[in-house]
Amino acid sequence: MRAAVLNAFGETLHVEDVADPVIGTGEVVVDVVAAPVLSYTAEVMSGARGYLLPTPVVPGAGAIGRVRRVGPDATRLQVGDWVLCDPTVRSRDGGVTPDITLQGASARGAGGQLLQRYHRNGSFAEQMRLPTENAAPIGDIEPDEAGRWCAATTLLVAYGGLLAMEFRAGETLLVSGATGNFGSATVALALGMGARCVVAPGRNTRVLGDLRQRFGERLVPVVLTGDRAADTAAMQAAAPAGIDAVQDFLPPSAEAGVARAAIMTLRQGGRAVLMGGVGMMGGEELSLPYPWIMRNLITVRGQWMYDTAAIPGLIGLIRAGLVNLDHWAVSGFPLEQANEAVAHAAANAGPFRQTVLLP
Structure with a gap:
């Protein structure tokens, strides 16, 4: 598959062929249809933000996509389902205080970095692997709506x-x-x-x-x-x-x-x-x-980020029309123009503006 790779802090992204993700129990692979590009992505890539992110890495926090493969323990997700890819990955052995990594973005503390060794690559790619519980069904949408649905990550x-x-x-x-x-x-x-x-x-x-x-x-x-x-x-x-x-x-x-x-x-x-x-x-x-x-x-x-219980509630607010995604103006870029997308996101930061990659 094709992916935008950050080989070292201070470099630009290199769009190249990488191995397709392989899943095991408790994981899914999603075909990324739209991936939000945060306004400060350039600061992350330069190292200015000091984020804990090992390189080389495929950056990108969150996405909207369709399920490509599910693990053997999936009971409800099906191939083809539209999902929100939640980048907030929590350790399953952490009890009431799980370690957390933001897949494709950063990690919190030593435990988060351990988790990040595996859940590392983000959404600036044609496919991404993520924990099953991080693929939240959103119901059917038209493909050209995926970019606007990226506002759900904000x-x-x-x-x-x-x-x-x-x-x-x-x-x-x-x-x-x-x-x-x-x-x-x-x-x-x-x-x-x-x-x-x-x-x-x-x-x-x-x-x-x-x-x-x-x-x-x-x-x-x-x-x-x-x-x-x-x-x-x-x-x-x-x-x-x-x-x-x-x-x-x-x-x-x-x-x-x-x-x-x-x-x-x-x-x-x-x-x-x-x-x-x-x-x-x-x-x-x-x-x-x-x-x-x-x-x-x-x-x-x-409050840092959100609990997983927030996701279906937000999707319900959007589906009910109580939160209107049409407020967001979306600028889309193909994966091959990942660096242009990063520059555009930085230059067009502000309310109700969304830059997305469209792998």
């Missing part, structure tokens, strides 16, 4: 945070980082799940205006000024009632004070889920005030 991360905070219909959510890729996906999800209101702070007035145009009056934009106290007050004033929950997707380049200002909008008993990259490039700590957290019964938790 939506899954956002949905994982909303499930972690136990977000409920009728609540008001503030999305910190709403003008980014994951933040805007959170906006679409929360409104689809019945949010009373979503407060969307940011500095990019063009993107904030676009969000308002897409989602109507339940989306309330707030232009940030950099004055933390004033920004917190403005966000609180924008909500029709108290802010029940905050989901943070700010990037590594963001200052901790921006995240803190958003979190401190919470009403008594509010919840905050942190999923972004604040602090990963150094700088100020988040430093939330202990008395405020304690006296106001605030819950703050981190």
